[in-house]
Amino acid sequence: MIDPKKSFPILETIVNENKLIYFDNAATTQKHHSVIDEITKFYNKENSNIHRGVHYLSQLSTKKFEESRVAVKNFINAKHNHEIIFTRGTTDSINLLASCYSKILKSGDEIIISEMEHHSNIVPWQMCCENTGAKLKIVPITELGELDLNEFKNLVSSKTKLVSITHISNSLGTINPIKKIINLSHENGAKVLIDGAQAAAHVNVDVQDLNVDYYCFSAHKLYGPTGVGVLYGKEDLLNHLPPYQGGGEMIQEVTFEKTTYACLPHKFEAGTPNIGGVIAFKKAIDFLAETKVETMKKHEDHLLNYATESLNNINGIRIIGTSKKKSAIISFTVENIHHYDLGLILDKMGVAIRTGHHCTQPVMKKFNIAGTSRVSFAYYNTTEEIDYFILALKKAIKMLS
Template sequence: MSQQTQATTFDVERIREDFPILKRSVNGYPLVYFDNAATSQTPKQVMDVIVDYYSNYNANIHRGVHSLSQEATDKYEQARKTVQQHLNAEKAHEIIFTSGTTHGINLVANGFASILKEGEEILVSAMEHHSNIVPWQMLCEKTGAKLKVIPMNDRGELIYSEFEEILSPNTKLVFLNHVSNALGTVNPIKKIIDKAHSVNAAVLIDGAQAAPHIKADVQELGVDFYVISAHKMCGPTGVGVLYGREEWLEKLPPYQGGGEMIATVSFEKTTYAGLPHKFEAGTPNICGGIAFAAALDYMNAIGFSEIAGYEQELLEYAAKKLKEIEGMKIYGEASEKTAVISFNIEGLHPYDIGTLLDKMGIAVRTGHHCAQPIMDFFKIPGTVRASFSFYNTFGEIDRFIEAVKKAKMMLQ
């Protein structure tokens, strides 16, 4: 779609006014920020909420009778309800605030250490981020459970028939990402969740890469656990959410001990608080939780279907232009994917390309993207990854394409 046609339906220039960082220069060039899969940028509306918190009602929550504490508590618990509504969770206490997706995954893995038995099996997909591999390997070491891998094909799609083959009544847990951070592949999670539930296995979905593009409905999905991070959704770093179905959260033991997660404490015995506080030991990232809710409000005001539609057009435009470059290889060409392109140019190291792009003001990610098994599958050291957001433009893609061509010329 042409820039002119798209501009009539999505006012990206107005949106860009909300992001101060997009006005800066890098190495003498206007910034083109294509590392959104790692961390998105933050709009003024969210920054204002952060400043307001520290300027006007900075206090600890749930513990104080004074006005500032009560105000902070109200805002924090309202933020929990905002996340609940966004994910369509049945109950607010099914929303656990964490420090991010990795924290949420480790919380669940730690809890299952007391449930899983030797010889039982857990399944993980071949396209996971390290944070959705390593905790389960650690869990298997603790429990004697076995880790099995759902394979993928050359297009970067999971092979569903092989998932069906390795799934069995001995499967207790299934873990996979909603969207691959390295390839952009959108996995058929509803189909996988339903199949896993047919053998009574629990399912955790890593939603970190999906959440900026897809509004997950956890009740419609029927998922047991869903984890996301604020910093990929226009929010601050250091805060995220674990959604867990109430029945599972009640079964799992606390992840950490300390203040807030207790009901009573004596030297003889401690009893734990109910949900969600059972999993929120210590003083939380209060401002982060409130700012995350503001980021969700911001993105919902634009509309997730509008965001996804625009980003899809950016993706198709960039992929078409990149494929015109001789020696170009794109990894991950699934029929359904988000606005991520991982690529290499024959004979060139991705790090060298990324370094030269940075010299021209263009921020991309290079390396294995914390998804080393994917790189091993394709027998490559890494890729250049360009990941787009709703505040990026077709003009920025044009600059990016010209920069890639220039880098190729300089390196050959």
């Protein structure tokens, strides 16, 4: 196996005289060199606004932009290219859908989310409910940090118009049984959005096999650039949704009497997108496809088990989120030590972790904690790095005790 580290130039960084150990991959992954090279190449040789341009550069950038759409379509096995909508990121994708649903929901309708959602999968729906009079229902989580499926069965009904649940929890690491949730929702006539921000780079996603209605994720958590996201939606559903933002690209004909809208995907892509980012995103997908997500998952599972075991051997550590089905994300607390102090000292030793509530305040409330320290792994991380992290952690705990 080629050392994956060599493909990620930033991992050579020295932090406070130590080699960087980057364990904050759930926040964003580092970028594959082919992604970085592609961005440079785009601005050096290809930059032009896409669609409608008749000149050479516009043709070129349009072609490459659309090739990225095909790459995403193949990556998640969508049926049609135009079911892939490019957005600014997962948050933008959810807001797009919530904004559309604000125009079609009415009082008496219900939306179901869960207690483990990222704030970006809570607040847009609260806003949507405020606008429409629809009700927001919350699936609780168990002590292990898993969705309470029995409670979900009680909540879902013919009133449910949309279920929006995360594929993998960003603070607990839990991999949710989304297929079961999708089936149960469909039995009740509800549509389902899955927030795949933490999933798309770590587990295989096949939207047709899942039969999911909408699925979203961000490029930057897939070794790709920031400012690019995807909203997948079934053709028929997207066609029936009202448009989101108005502007260029999304129209068919504009007159002051009446404007008609463009067809998919352009209906939802008003304005000039992050062209260079979308084009470079293809390189990240190529990297994932070549390495294979299953291969990466196997390695990440090994890291997860190794780190979990090492952490459990340290006195006073409590892992938050102990589901049997987890992605390589570990949140933990240390008895009598604040996560902020831990994060500061680990940083001095070159270890990048995340501390705080991870934009999941309801989860923190559920476990009655102010926040956690979180390590999250990617394909390029190693057990040697975990060994160093554990040593650094022990040193930090000693300093703070």
